[in-house]
Ligand SMILES: CC(=O)SCCNC(=O)CCNC(=O)[C@H](O)C(C)(C)COP(=O)(O)OP(=O)(O)OC[C@H]1O[C@@H](n2cnc3c(N)ncnc32)[C@H](O)[C@@H]1OP(=O)(O)O
């Protein structure tokens with residue numbers, strides 16, 4: 001049997017019993033660094049072309065990133081050419097710092113500096129791997145040998161930087177495979193690098209602590225970060241950066257807990273592209289802050305543009321349920337969710353804090369409209385159906401009509417086993433509740449002498465019938481007339497009328513519930529004359545009763 005968990009070992013968590021991070025709350029955004037053009041790019045089936053990289057770079061600048069890792073220029077000619085292109089063509093805004101990654105190998109470091117020649121500012125990001133698995137199996141070195149690789153690289157980076165004094169350099173070091181590295185050794189190797197780079201108030205060094213592979217629950221990562229922040233030397237001159245991956249599906253959670261544990265900066269990609277299951281998704285983390293009232297310092301309002309560019313250049317699609325961005329994330333199919341959304345939206349006051357059930361943010365903030373918020377299938381209920389009619393046709397249905405319509409829509413949804421469009425709901429509503437056949441009221445004359453005297457004309461199967469009647473009010477006079485003429489016992493149980501929302505020519509919508517031919521029936525009608533609307537709503541309910549009687553007789 002190959003599916004055998006005994007092949008794997010438990011992860012031994014770090015001993016940190018006086019951790020403080022669980023009590024922290026994130027109240028401001030970390031410094032963001034996009035690694036889309038490097039970690040994102042190195043994970044693609046087809047790495048981006050220079051033109052694609054330029055398009056993505058422009059988007060990253062537009063969104064508001066101030067630090068962008070633009071590539072691994074020593075790795076390939078396109079990466080090198082892209083870095084040269086954005087520098088030579090003046091595409092890097094003054095407030096944006098580009099960053100490049102290099103292994104700790106002298107020829108690669110030299111080539112990286114060549115790529116950066118002439119830039120105003122840059123971050124040179126040096127890395128080497130530090131975990132026991134990497135030390136022993138990949139590099140065949142002991143701890144001292146691994147520290148030596150880092151120190152040699154740090155010296156080389158410093159020496160190359162000194163050759164280009166017109167550029168403002170910042171240095172970054174990553175103990176790659178940090179989450180698989182003994183915490184004390186991670187501190188030791190970073191301190192050795194800091195000894196070379198000598199951080200100072202005007203020369204802050206970035207130490208980036210990657211979850212190169214996510215190995216544990218995010219709380220363990222947070223413990224590791226808090227431990228590191230306590231033990232690294234010159235903490236005040238060191239910017240602690242996080243770089244999480246999503247192997248266990250917790251890349252964002254790990255970064256959030258890491259910020260609570262003291263980190264200042266977070267690396268990630270838009271929508272989470274990156275090695276294996278991806279880098280931590282900056283869209284999700286930034287929107288998490290935004291949705292709790294914290295300025296994310298990124299403008300994610302053009303979400304559809306972000307999705308479109310990222311999909312084009314990575315050739316990877318965005319899942320319809322991707323947090324905040326997916327096509328279906330602001331859509332409710334299920335009845336109780338729809339009901340709650342409809343009630344919250346209808347009670348919402350324009351400047352009040354957002355507090356709408358099932359919608360963590362206002363979809364309008366990222367350019368989505370309410371069209372897709374409620375969609376109907378067999379999981380839906382009366383609230384959702386009523387929401388659609390109200391939104392698309394301006395008709396506000398009373399509860400008893402919502403229940404009646406929902407039964408009809410539910411039956412249709414079960415029958416078709418799919419989604420029911422707004423047009424189909426409107427069609428079903430008209431068929432079942434606005435039916436003016438075989439009878440409809442064509443005209444009327446109303447006089448008030450002692451009580452209401454009404455004379456109305458009904459068309460029944462092409463014949464015109466004139467009926468005169470008296471009542472306490474117009475509706476009761478109308479019902480009296482029908483009862484006398486046809487020998488029914490028609491009673492109006494409920495009645496509601498409102499002017500149609502969004503209609504240019506002031507029309508009224510009337511909905512009624514009647515007792516007729518032994519059962520309850522509902523009807524609706526729309527007309528600019530409110531009384532005609534009411535009478536025809538009653539007629540629609542009567543037509544429904546007649547149809548049901550015919551079915552029963554047949
Ligand atoms: C976790 C991360 O995402 S780290 C970034 C990873 N990204 C990439 O690798 C993408 C770009 N890389 C590349 O295009 C290539 O790997 C290059 C051009 C950088 C180097 O290519 P090559 O030297 O031909 O091959 P390769 O990558 O296999 O080299 C591995 C060698 O470098 C050593 N090495 C690997 N990483 C480092 C490092 N950070 N510092 C120093 N040496 C390193 C290995 O031990 C190995 O040494 P060996 O040849 O003595 O066994």
Ligand SMILES: CC(C)C(=O)C(=O)O
Pocket residue numbers: 039101127174176177208210211212213243245
């Ligand atoms: C180079 C480092 C930061 C990296 O990409 C990783 O460890 O995932």
